[in-house]
């Protein structure tokens with residue numbers, strides 16, 4: 421059961437990499453107009469890689485203390501797979517909807533357009549919502565409290581710092597158009613918060 425859980429986690433990571441890679445290549449060619457990258461932002465992204473990728477692998481290699489191990493059940497494994505599928509679907513949708521306006525850090529591109537359609541018609545941060553689901557899927561699939569929750573903790577930290585900075589940057593760029601968009605959307609869960 422533990423082995424299957426880890427394989428499911430690995431497949432989820434590989435599918436995510438295959439989806440992200442073309443966007444990373446395309447983004448490198450896009451010119452930047454406003455660059456709000458900070459050391460804090462880059463550090464938090466690094467923390468996410470550590471929490472979401474390095475920690476589960478370290479756990480599998482027995483480098484994480486086993487006092488934090490928990491038992492794994494078929495129910496929790498299935499919850500992990502379902503959460504992982506929803507994560508990948510939402511990630512793909514939001515990437516497609518953002519298109520050329522996407523960037524890994526906080527930036528405004530040359531010719532940047534405010535996206536308010538697709539999944540962005542329902543929430544302002546669907547991609548961050550998908551990353552939170554990734555963290556949750558990892559917590560279900562990696563049966564160790566430390567390695568399992570490391571990804572979710574890192575994503576929560578990134579989101580907490582980014583959300584207000586990103587919204588301030590978008591407001592500065594798009595003004596009243598962004599205010600109107602905020603007035604009709606929630607941040608992460610449609611109609612809730």
Ligand code: SAH
Pocket residue numbers: 514518521522523524525526527528529533534535536540544545546547548549586590
């Ligand atoms: N917060 C969004 C986007 C994450 S990617 C989400 O979770 O889905 C981060 C970049 O997306 C930021 O640098 C910003 O320039 C851009 N961005 C965020 N919201 C946007 C929107 N509604 N339209 C266009 N670009 C957006």
